[in-house]
Amino acid sequence: xxxxxxxxxxxxxxxxxxxxxxxxxxxxxxxxxxxxxxxxxxxxxxxxxxxxxxxxxxxxxxxxxxxxxxxxxxxxxxxxxxxxxxxxxxxxxxxxxxxxxxxxxxxxxxxxxxxxxxxxxxxxxxxxxxxxxxxxxxxxxxxxxxxxxxxxxxxxxxxxxxxxxxxxxxxxxxxxxxxxxxxxxxxxxxx
Amino acid sequence: xxxxxxxxxxxxxxxxxxxxxxxxxxxxxxxxxxxxxxxxxxxxxxxxxxxxxxxxxxxxxxxxxxxxxxxxxxxxxxxxxxxxxxxxxxxxxxxxxxxxxxxxxxxxxxxxxxxxxxxxxxxxxxxxxxxxxxxxxxxxxxxxxxxxxxxxxxxxxxxxxxxxxxxxxxxxxxxxxxxxxxxxxxxxxxx
Numbered sequence: 198x199x200x201x202x203x204x205x206x207x208x209x210x211x212x213x214x215x216x217x218x219x220x221x222x223x224x225x226x227x228x229x230x231x232x233x234x235x236x237x238x239x240x241x242x243x244x245x246x247x248x249x250x251x252x253x254x255x256x257x258x259x260x261x262x263x264x265x266x267x268x269x270x271x272x273x274x275x276x277x278x279x280x281x282x283x284x285x286x287x288x289x290x291x292x293x294x295x296x297x298x299x300x301x302x303x304x305x306x307x308x309x310x311x312x313x314x315x316x317x318x319x320x321x322x323x324x325x326x327x328x329x330x331x332x333x334x335x336x337x338x339x340x341x342x343x344x345x346x347x348x349x350x351x352x353x354x355x356x357x358x359x360x361x362x363x364x365x366x367x368x369x370x371x372x373x374x375x376x377x378x379x380x381x382x383x384x385x386x387x388x
Numbered sequence: 389x390x391x392x393x394x395x396x397x398x399x400x401x402x403x404x405x406x407x408x409x410x411x412x413x414x415x416x417x418x419x420x421x422x423x424x425x426x427x428x429x430x431x432x433x434x435x436x437x438x439x440x441x442x443x444x445x446x447x448x449x450x451x452x453x454x455x456x457x458x459x460x461x462x463x464x465x466x467x468x469x470x471x472x473x474x475x476x477x478x479x480x481x482x483x484x485x486x487x488x489x490x491x492x493x494x495x496x497x498x499x500x501x502x503x504x505x506x507x508x509x510x511x512x513x514x515x516x517x518x519x520x521x522x523x524x525x526x527x528x529x530x531x532x533x534x535x536x537x538x539x540x541x542x543x544x545x546x547x548x549x550x551x552x553x554x555x556x557x558x559x560x561x562x563x564x565x566x567x568x569x570x571x572x573x574x575x576x577x578x579x
Contacts, residue, residue, distance in 0.1 A: 210474075218474040225475070226465045226501040227450075229458035256446045256466075259418075263451055267420035274417045275447075283401075283409040284416070310417040 198238050198373040201350060202386055204231060211379050215325075215356060223322055223350065224257050235373055236264025239320060239348040242371045243269070246345040248318035250274060252311070252337060254293075254304055254329050261350050262320040271318075274311055276304040276333060285309065289339050293332035304332045306340070313341030324349040324372055327358030334365060344368055351376065354387065389429050389564040392541060393577055395422060402570050406516075406547060414513055414541065415448050426564055427455025430511060430539040433562045434460070437536040439509035441465060443502070443528060445484075445495055445520050452541050453511040462509075465502055467495040467524060476500065480530050484523035495523045497531070504532025515540040515563055518549030525556060535559055542567065545578065 210218040222228040239261065251273040253262035259275050266273040280288065284307050292301040311317075317337040319330055330347055337344050347362060352372030362370055375387035401409040413419040430452065442464045444453035450466050457464040471479065475498050483492040502508075508528040510521055521538055528535050538553060543563030553561055566578035 212474065216474065220472075220474050220498065221501065222463075224472070225468065225498060226463050227454060227457075228463055229454050230461070232454065233458055256450070256468075259447070259450045260454055263418060263420050263423065263454060266418075267424055270421070272413075272417050272419055277416065277447075281411075281415070283403065283407065283411050307411065307416060310412065 198235065200231065200234060201374045204228075205351065205374055205376075205384060209384055211382050211384055213382070215353060215379055217351065217353065217376070217379065217384070219351070223260070227260050232260045232264045235261055235350055236266075237268050238373060239265040239371065240268030243318055243346045243348060243369070246318065246369065247316050248345050249316045250311070250318070251320055252276065252306075252317050252333055253320050254278075254333060258321040261322055265318070265320050265348065269318075274306060276306050276336060278302050278304065280305050289336050291332045291335045291339070294328045304329070304336060306336050308340065311337065311340040311342060315340070315342035316345045317342050318346045318348065319344060320348050322350050324352040324358040324370070325356040327361035330358070330362065346371070348372070350374065353379070355379070389426065391422065391425060392565045395419075396542065396565055396567075396575060400575055402573050402575055404573070406544060406570055408542065408544065408567070408570065408575070410542070414451070418451050423451045423455045426452055426541055427457075428459050429564060430456040430562065431459030434509055434537045434539060434560070437509065437560065438507050439536050440507045441502070441509070442511055443467065443497075443508045443524055444511050445469075445524060448514075449512040452513055456509070456511050456539065460509075465497060467497050467527060469493050469495065471496050480527050482523045482526045482530070485519045495520070495527060497527050499531065502528065502531040502533060506531070506533035507536045508533050509537045509539065510535060511539050513541050515543040515549040515561070516547040518552035521549070521553065537562070539563070541565065544570070546570070
């Protein structure tokens with residue numbers, strides 16, 4: 198998506214080690230208009246998959262998941278990383294390696310809002326190694342739901358997430374901006 | 389706002405101890421259409437304050453802040469509770485007592501996205517004791533910005549947040565659903 202790519206080119210910062218800082222419009226400050234357009238585009242790409250629910254992970258997945266779900270007319274569930282007191286004792290929980298913090302984080306969903314028979318569209322800000330998204334896939338499968346699509350704003354192609362997701366046969370994976378290299382301080386897009 | 393009140397009445401759960409569970413449409417599962425309407429209404433109420441930025445706290449503030457900011461055409465900054473590696477060393481940090489977790493949580497904003505001279509509209513999901521919102525006010529003031537409005541989805545009037553905020557003279561406080569009592573398992577609205 199051209200508007201997103203331009204924004205990354207203009208404001209994204211390559212911090213080295215494969216870390217892309219997009220804190221001025223996605224990860225700390227958020228541009229709602231851009232998120233609205235990204236959500237509209239993701240909704241367009243996934244309108245044929247028959248999703249019944251959008252699933253994401255707090256925190257940075259919430260904005261793109263919300264705007265995608267708004268355009269698809271679906272509810273969003275965001276997996277929590279800490280169990281709030283409002284959640285029942287019986288939960289779905291998986292561990293996911295944390296790309297930016299080291300160690301693992303918990304991803305928790307209440308069975309109240311992810312039950313069997315849902316057709317789940319997973320939306321997140323980044324596709325890097327795919328670890329978080331595979332965690333969300335495990336949660337959906339544990340709940341007895343099917344994953345029908347995976348969409349992200351930014352894919353760091355060189356981190357191999359798409360290959361790691363390829364074991365999930367026949368699930369479309371869409372990213373709005375694909376970065377093929379961040380070597381030598383550059384940010385190189387796929388096309 | 390009638391649509392929000394009806395949703396609370398139909399789906400909200402009074403867990404006792406003043407805890408209102410609205411996990412089916414705000415705090416775990418989110419209804420994007422309802423959030424869009426709430427954001428539109430908050431934007432309508434604050435359109436005259438001349439805000440230049442919306443400020444909220446992760447996690448549950450993000451959805452209403454995003455939709456409010458979308459309607460006002462403003463960027464959103466969400467205060468982080470953990471410093472990400474993309475943030476510079478020099479930050480604005482305040483401690484806020486956690487209503488639902490006990491102890492305190494950190495609220496962190498990067499000076500890159502909250503600088504002096506901004507007119508800040510604070511949006512959050514709940515106004516309870518006002519502790520989190522007062523934390524956001526401290527961050528804004530530390531950055532040299534002015535707070536020009538405070539808006540929330542749900543106000544628990546009996547927890548006194550509005551009085552605690554009243555020391556901030558002349559700042560309008562708006563809540564879309566005001567709950568005056570949760571005694572005896574009920575959820576009683578102000579009007």
